[in-house]
Amino acid sequence: MKVFFTAALTIDLDKETWECAGCGHELGSARDNYKKGLLVRDREPSEIHAPILDAERYDFTFAPDGDWCRILEYCCPECGRLAEVEYLPPGHPPAHDIDLDIDALKTQWAAREPLSEPALGPEFVAPTHSH
Amino acid sequence: MGDDMDITGAASGAVDAFLSETNLYLAPDPVIMNNHGLEPRTAYEDECIAKESDPVRLEIVRERILAGVNESFEMLENMGAAPGAKWGDCVSAVYTESGDLSLASSGGVVIFCNLVQYPIKFIRKYWSKDKTVGIREGDVFIVNDARYGQAHNTDQSMMMPVFHEGKIVAWAGATVHEGENGAIEPGGMPSLAEQIWDEGLKMSPFKVAENYTLRRDLVTFLQNSVREPKLQYADMKVKMYVCRRIETRIHEAIAEYGVEAVVAALRMNLEDTDAEVRRRLKEWPDGTVRHSWWTDGTLRENVQIKINLELTKKGDELTFDYRGSSPEFTNRSNNSLDITVKGMLAQLFLTFIWPDIPRNQGVLAPVNFIFDNPSVLKPGFGTPSAQSMMTVFTAWSAGQVATMKFLYSNPHKYTRVLAPWFNMINTFLFGGLTQHGEMVGNVCADINGMGGGALADRDGEHGCAPIFATMSDIGEQEFIEEEVPFIQIVSKKMMKDNQGFGRQRGGMGYQMVLAMRDSDAFGFMLTAMGAKFPNIPGLFGGYGCPTYPLARIRGVNVFEILKKDPASFRYSIEELMNERPFPDAQYSTHPMTLGYTLAQRGELYMIAQGTGGGFGDPLERAPADVMRDMDEGLISDDVAWRIYRVVYNKETLHVDEDATAKARDEARRERIAKSKPFDAFCKEWVKDKPSGKVPYFGSWDDKTMVHAGDPDKLHPAGQVVPPVVMAHPLQVKIDKLEAELAECRKSGKR
Numbered sequence: 116m117k118v119f120f121t122a123a124l125t126i127d128l129d130k131e132t133w134e135c136a137g138c139g140h141e142l143g144s145a146r147d148n149y150k151k152g153l154l155v156r157d158r159e160p161s162e163i164h165a166p167i168l169d170a171e172r173y174d175f176t177f178a179p180d181g182d183w184c185r186i187l188e189y190c191c192p193e194c195g196r197l198a199e200v201e202y203l204p205p206g207h208p209p210a211h212d213i214d215l216d217i218d219a220l221k222t223q224w225a226a227r228e229p230l231s232e233p234a235l236g237p238e239f240v241a242p243t244h245s246h
Numbered sequence: 247m248g249d250d251m252d253i254t255g256a257a258s259g260a261v262d263a264f265l266s267e268t269n270l271y272l273a274p275d276p277v278i279m280n281n282h283g284l285e286p287r288t289a290y291e292d293e294c295i296a297k298e299s300d301p302v303r304l305e306i307v308r309e310r311i312l313a314g315v316n317e318s319f320e321m322l323e324n325m326g327a328a329p330g331a332k333w334g335d336c337v338s339a340v341y342t343e344s345g346d347l348s349l350a351s352s353g354g355v356v357i358f359c360n361l362v363q364y365p366i367k368f369i370r371k372y373w374s375k376d377k378t379v380g381i382r383e384g385d386v387f388i389v390n391d392a393r394y395g396q397a398h399n400t401d402q403s404m405m406m407p408v409f410h411e412g413k414i415v416a417w418a419g420a421t422v423h424e425g426e427n428g429a430i431e432p433g434g435m436p437s438l439a440e441q442i443w444d445e446g447l448k449m450s451p452f453k454v455a456e457n458y459t460l461r462r463d464l465v466t467f468l469q470n471s472v473r474e475p476k477l478q479y480a481d482m483k484v485k486m487y488v489c490r491r492i493e494t495r496i497h498e499a500i501a502e503y504g505v506e507a508v509v510a511a512l513r514m515n516l517e518d519t520d521a522e523v524r525r526r527l528k529e530w531p532d533g534t535v536r537h538s539w540w541t542d543g544t545l546r547e548n549v550q551i552k553i554n555l556e557l558t559k560k561g562d563e564l565t566f567d568y569r570g571s572s573p574e575f576t577n578r579s580n581n582s583l584d585i586t587v588k589g590m591l592a593q594l595f596l597t598f599i600w601p602d603i604p605r606n607q608g609v610l611a612p613v614n615f616i617f618d619n620p621s622v623l624k625p626g627f628g629t630p631s632a633q634s635m636m637t638v639f640t641a642w643s644a645g646q647v648a649t650m651k652f653l654y655s656n657p658h659k660y661t662r663v664l665a666p667w668f669n670m671i672n673t674f675l676f677g678g679l680t681q682h683g684e685m686v687g688n689v690c691a692d693i694n695g696m697g698g699g700a701l702a703d704r705d706g707e708h709g710c711a712p713i714f715a716t717m718s719d720i721g722e723q724e725f726i727e728e729e730v731p732f733i734q735i736v737s738k739k740m741m742k743d744n745q746g747f748g749r750q751r752g753g754m755g756y757q758m759v760l761a762m763r764d765s766d767a768f769g770f771m772l773t774a775m776g777a778k779f780p781n782i783p784g785l786f787g788g789y790g791c792p793t794y795p796l797a798r799i800r801g802v803n804v805f806e807i808l809k810k811d812p813a814s815f816r817y818s819i820e821e822l823m824n825e826r827p828f829p830d831a832q833y834s835t836h837p838m839t840l841g842y843t844l845a846q847r848g849e850l851y852m853i854a855q856g857t858g859g860g861f862g863d864p865l866e867r868a869p870a871d872v873m874r875d876m877d878e879g880l881i882s883d884d885v886a887w888r889i890y891r892v893v894y895n896k897e898t899l900h901v902d903e904d905a906t907a908k909a910r911d912e913a914r915r916e917r918i919a920k921s922k923p924f925d926a927f928c929k930e931w932v933k934d935k936p937s938g939k940v941p942y943f944g945s946w947d948d949k950t951m952v953h954a955g956d957p958d959k960l961h962p963a964g965q966v967v968p969p970v971v972m973a974h975p976l977q978v979k980i981d982k983l984e985a986e987l988a989e990c991r992k993s994g995k996r
Contacts, residue, residue: 120655122702122749122786122862154921157931164780164792165884167743168823168835175795175835177744177854180778182939183542183550186789187931190921195914197787197863202780204540204550204940206933208947209924213651215533216560223531227657235702236659 116224119233120213123191123198124149128221140193148211153189153198155209160184160202181205272450273627274393278367282588283611284516285344285367291513294506299514307503307511308604312349314495315340318488319351322420325487327480329726330423333691334718338488340496340512341366341405341417348416348512350605353717355397356596357589358421360607362403364395364585365451366417369405379453383409386455386486390427391448393627397586397714398634399445400427400434404454404482406489408496410505416512418492420485425688428472429632431842432677432687436632437545437773438841439579445632447471455486473677473687519608524562526600527612529656534558535648540944541640542779544578545633545839546975549955550779550936551580551622552944553640557648565614566591568641570949573618573966574625581625582634582641584617590642590714597716598667599649600660618952618964622943636775639669642713643782646699650785665699665706665752665785667713668856670774672696672794674760677842678768681731690758691721692855695738698753700746700788700861705871706753708740709855731765732845734758735804736817741854743882745875747889748788748860749867754880755791755855757819761804762845769844770851772796777837781856788860795835796853797823802831803848819852864889865910869901943970 117134118126125134126145133142133149142152159181166176179202187209189199201209287295298304318338322331330336337354341347345366350359369387373379389395390402403421407414429436429446439445447468454464460482468482469475500508534556541551554570566587574581588610595609603609617624622637643666654663673695677687696713698706711718723737736759746752762768775781776794783790797819807828808815816822826833838853845851872890875881876899886892891913893905921927936942936957945952951960954970961967973981 118655121651122654126655148924150924153924154918155924155927155931156917156921157927160780163747163789163889165743165888167741167792167820168795168797172833173795173797173823173835175777175793175837177792177795179780179793182937183540183778184780188917188921189924190914190917192918192921192923195917197865197917200784200787200789202539202783202790204779204942205937206931207538207936208932209928210536210538212536213533214536215531219532230657233654233702234657234659236662239662 116229118220118224119230122233123196126220128224131217135191135194135196135198137191137196138194140191145215146217149213150189150199150209154192156188158186158188160186272372275368275371278364278371279395279585282585282607282615284520284608285342285346287513288344290343291509294509295513298504298507298510303507304511304514307499307507308349308515310499311340311496311508311511312352314492315349315351316353317495318420318491319353321491322422322484322488325484326422327477327484328422328424329688329691329721330425331481331484333694333721334715335423335694336421338420338492340492341419342512342516343414343416343509345370345417346516347607348515352605355421355715356593356605357397357586357714358401358403359419360589360592361395361397361585362405362419362421363607365389365403366405366419368394369451373451373453381407381414382456383407384457385453386458386489387451388454388482389449389451391450392583392586392631392634394450395585397589398435399429399447399632400425402449402481402485404485404489406486406493408493410497410500415505415509416496418489418496420488422481422485424477424481426472426474426477426686431771432473433675433689433771434687435675435689435773437579437771437839439630439632440577442628442630445579445630454482458486458490460486473685515604516606516608519604519606520611522603523600523609524612526660527559527562527564529658530559530652531655532560535651537644537648539640539644539783540779541636541775542777543775543837543839544575544580544972545636545773546578547972548778548837549941549943551637553623553637553644554945554949555641555644555648557645557652559652563612563614565616566645567616568623569616569618569963570945570952571618572622572943573952573954573961573970574620574622574629575972576626576629576969577971579630579633580636581622581629581631582638583631584615584624586634586638587623587641588615590638591645593714594642594645594649598646598661598664599653602660621964633773635671636773639713640781643669647783647785662701664701665746665748665788665859665861666782666790667699668696668752668755668782668791668858669713670776670781670856672755672774672838672853672855674758674851674853675771675773676730676732676768678844679765680729681764686730691719691726692758694718695720695756695855697746697755697856697858699785699858700748700750700752702861703750705750706746706858708753709738709756710753731768732760732762734760739818740880741818742820742879743885744792744854744857745881745885746784746789746791746857746860747864748784749862749864750788751860751867751875752784752791752858754857757854758852759819759822760851761848763805763847767844769842770840771842772838772840772853774838776856782859784859785861787863789864790859791857794838794854794856796838796840796851797835798852799828799850800832800846802828802850804850805848819854822850822852865891865913869894869903869906873899873901
């Protein structure tokens with residue numbers, strides 16, 4: 116059974132593995148950090164959030180300061196889908212952000228119907244105008 | 247002597263009574279302040295529930311009272327004099343006899359009323375038995391000191407006991423972000439506050455009205471302590487009459503359904519909410535989600551401040567563990583009380599996760615919190631916290647990211663997963679003499695224009711609402727300009743490329759270009775983080791917001807320019823700052839942390855509201871959506887190519903689908919080629935301490951140890967000795983200049 120855990124990551128409960136939600140590439144044990152199965156790239160933040168004001172003239176330009184902030188991009192080694200983006204001070208250890216009790220997850224899903232796609236939640240219905 | 251001092255039985259009671267009666271100072275009571283959960287059922291509540299337990303009937307009573315509360319909220323918004331009241335930065339609510347928040351108005355700020363439980367409990371515990379105070383029908387109490395239970399000292403709450411046949415059966419409460427409170431800077435949120443005594447009014451809960459009549463001696467004292475005496479009086483009257491309306495509606499409900507039904511409905515509303523939240527939490531996966539974020543300043547200087555969160559869900563309970571966050575700053579105002587963090591997280595659940603749950607404090611009953619004590623999220627009693635938003639909003643956003651990672655896989659949701667909402671108060675505070683000759687001090691309604699986060703299948707909404715009041719307003723600019731002596735020459739205009747990129751993009755922030763016009767003494771201040779480190783991330787491959795500066799143009803009077811040469815004016819921050827259309831003016835950018843500064847007529851102050859986070863990989867954004875953003879002027883050609891990799895005709899915006907698909911494939915291959923496996927990357931990337939280029943506060947890789955500015959020195963969390971005391975920024979500047987001067991003299995330069 117597959118659990119759509121994030122928009123980019125699926126858990127195969129039978130194999131207890133993380134998978135890329137885009138291509139199905141296996142990313143390692145679901146009991147471990149999914150990031151270990153991904154590729155990582157350190158980006159200078161102004162490569163993403165480019166200066167809007169002239170960086171030659173101004174200290175503050177709408178671009179983050181590279182001495183304060185770096186952007187780590189995690190992608191699937193197979194299809195290149197961006198799975199996670201992490202903003203960190205330079206050199207700060209990346210987070211083991213999703214750390215699950217897989218046994219509890221299996222018990223929980225044993226009582227549930229498998230899903231064929233992620234459940235997005237209720238559709239927003241705008242209230243009718245009363246004036 | 248030890249054994250001789252053991253006192254038991256009646257003697258023990260006498261000692262307790264003696265100590266209680268001779269207490270020299272009734273500070274906030276830790277027994278009250280450390281309990282965010284529900285009070286135990288009272289014997290009377292048990293009695294009422296035994297008589298009235300039909301859930302359908304109790305629901306009818308609940309809706310009846312809620313209608314009254316909502317009516318009172320309308321009164322508050324329509325009659326309130328403070329700008330905050332006019333835009334929905336206020337709330338009204340009903341509390342149980344024990345003081346628990348049972349029913350908040352459907353609109354308004356949940357955190358405000360969540361925190362009013364504490365002063366009500368203080369009043370019950372201390373003033374009810376005190377012969378000099380007492381609680382009688384028609385009494386009204388007031389509070390603004392956050393340490394007794396408010397989000398921050400700029401808010402004022404009034405509370406009224408609701409009696410039935412001589413006995414208190416409930417409490418009514420009303421809160422408004424009043425703004426001005428007599429602090430060291432106008433507007434109620436002083437970033438210059440170095441001591442709690444710089445924060446202005448310090449109203450512990452006290453009785454301000456008897457027999458439904460405000461005591462003019464006390465009102466005059468309060469008016470005498472703030473810059474807006476008329477506002478102070480007007481809104482005290484408004485809040486009191488809002489409480490009276492709630493009281494009337496409760497009395498009517500009692501007359502129709504009986505007092506037992508009303509008391510049972512208020513209590514069961516809490517218990518049912520607690521039970522339903524526990525049921526919903528069981529649907530979440532068990533485990534821990536970790537998320538850290540950093541703010542980049544204290545509002546006086548740029549330093550890196552960590553907010554560290556481990557959110558653990560097990561069974562039907564949730565634990566927010568914020569240990570490892572920064573130490574407290576003992577002479578800065580950016581510390582947040584723990585009750586403020588808890589109250590804001592109630593808002594997260596009641597508006598962003600379970601908007602169908604009744605708005606009461608039962609939602610937090612299954613939630614535990616752990617903080618280092620003291621720390622930036624649980625400061626000491628004498629530490630300023632007037633600008634608590636600078637850390638509490640970051641703590642809140644960390645909670646938003648972490649809960650969304652728990653929620654996405656749930657087959658049954660009550661609302662949709664959302665990338666982080668923008669979270670910082672990118673708005674101007676103002677103060678001085680108006681064009682009508684009145685002294686004012688307050689905040690612009692643009693505080694409510696935060697960009698919404700993107701959803702899995704929908705872009706975020708532009709300039710939508712603040713994280714603390716999802717049903718609020720950004721006000722009519724022309725209406726505001728009738729009251730204050732400045733205008734927004736560029737107002738509510740989206741800022742190009744100020745976007746949280748993603749498969750679905752965040753709702754964008756608009757730009758504000760202000761100039762003061764009609765006053766001899768009027769100024770502005772700014773109190774926002776995020777000029778060096780962005781305020782929020784994206785979600786699941788989406789990016790966060792950029793950073794935000796203050797841009798200024800001085801040495802110019804744009805009103806004269808608009809009169810003589812209007813064509814030279816530019817209507818965006820980007821054009822004004824990059825094209826520099828006024829030859830003799832001075833152009834500069836700064837962090838968005840301006841201390842109160844008197845403005846000159848016609849000089850420009852410019853900022854942008856923030857964008858919500860993006861959701862998913864930007865390379866998967868539909869090219870048609872990218873072109874729609876192009877067509878609406880939301881993004882540039884640079885972003886359309888550099889971030890979204892869309893190939894199109896720049897004149898017609900016609901997309902070349904094949905070339906776009908090819909360019910995106912190439913971009914993915916480039917990603918893979920330039921990236922490394924995680925473990926190999928970490929070997930190179932991870933350092934054992936902060937770089938030292940930036941003063942760093944908080945844990946690094948071990949949450950039990952924290953830095954206090956020095957990369958080479960660690961302290962046990964909660965035990966930073968000596969405590970953090972920041973130097974005065976002007977002294978830092980003087981020391982630097984004096985060192986340079988000494989160096990010049992040494993080398994013979996004069």
